[in-house]
Amino acid sequence: MARRRFLWHLLALAWLAMGASSALASRGFSAAERRILAEIGRQRAAGLRPALVVDLDNTLTDSRHRTRAAARIFGHRVRGARALRGLRLEQIRYDARQTAQRAGLDERTTARFERFWLRYFWHPSSMRHDKPVRRTVDLVRAAKAAGAEVFYLSGRTSELRVASLRQLWRFRLPDARPDRLLTKATEAVNTSRFKRGQVLRLRRLGFHLSAFISDAPSDIAAVQDLVPCALVDFPVGPSRRPAIDVSTLLLSTSSATPGR
Numbered sequence: 001m002a003r004r005r006f007l008w009h010l011l012a013l014a015w016l017a018m019g020a021s022s023a024l025a026s027r028g029f030s031a032a033e034r035r036i037l038a039e040i041g042r043q044r045a046a047g048l049r050p051a052l053v054v055d056l057d058n059t060l061t062d063s064r065h066r067t068r069a070a071a072r073i074f075g076h077r078v079r080g081a082r083a084l085r086g087l088r089l090e091q092i093r094y095d096a097r098q099t100a101q102r103a104g105l106d107e108r109t110t111a112r113f114e115r116f117w118l119r120y121f122w123h124p125s126s127m128r129h130d131k132p133v134r135r136t137v138d139l140v141r142a143a144k145a146a147g148a149e150v151f152y153l154s155g156r157t158s159e160l161r162v163a164s165l166r167q168l169w170r171f172r173l174p175d176a177r178p179d180r181l182l183t184k185a186t187e188a189v190n191t192s193r194f195k196r197g198q199v200l201r202l203r204r205l206g207f208h209l210s211a212f213i214s215d216a217p218s219d220i221a222a223v224q225d226l227v228p229c230a231l232v233d234f235p236v237g238p239s240r241r242p243a244i245d246v247s248t249l250l251l252s253t254s255s256a257t258p259g260r
């Protein structure tokens, strides 16, 4: 009986291993993505506790949809902001100011939209607009299959924790539970400093950090001396971009944002 159970376990393990490797092959990961996954496999085989640390906004979630929803509402409410009503996703920029300026709004209306956007964009109920960045989501799932623990490290504040967890569940991401979602206490906490502190904490807890993935050069600059980094090449980004280490991997998001 015990022998038969052992054989079943062996078969199940082989099936899982085959599933993971064929999934890798069929999804067509880039060289940079395969490097991260191979590193996780090596660390796991060496008996370490590999962990992948991933940002949320514009890394796993396409937050342009949130800005587009804000633009649509504001465009219907405010005279002089009609141009914001029917923006395509490609016309949405990194933030309210960039989006309004591109749509040709005057300075006064731009400033008003900025104030509206700040409240709307960071409201828990607005998280429902985000769509998954398919390519990064696939990478995180493959990393889990390869043996990594996954931590979601975000500059979002604690009042967005429930909405953020719901997003992780909606996108069917692995390790989507409260202890794996790391958020700032308040807006006053500096995001780069917070992320560096959390990376150091995970190392102290005994995790072997395989990679840190983010769309923000400021995030990468803050932790690149502690963990191998991968910069997500998202279509929009902050205007201020600090220099980052040349060893940083580049992850493309092309064909990653379904839904227009």
Ligand SMILES: [Mg+2]
Residues within 6 Å of the ligand: 055, 056, 057, 058, 059, 214, 215, 216
């Ligand atoms: Mg981000």
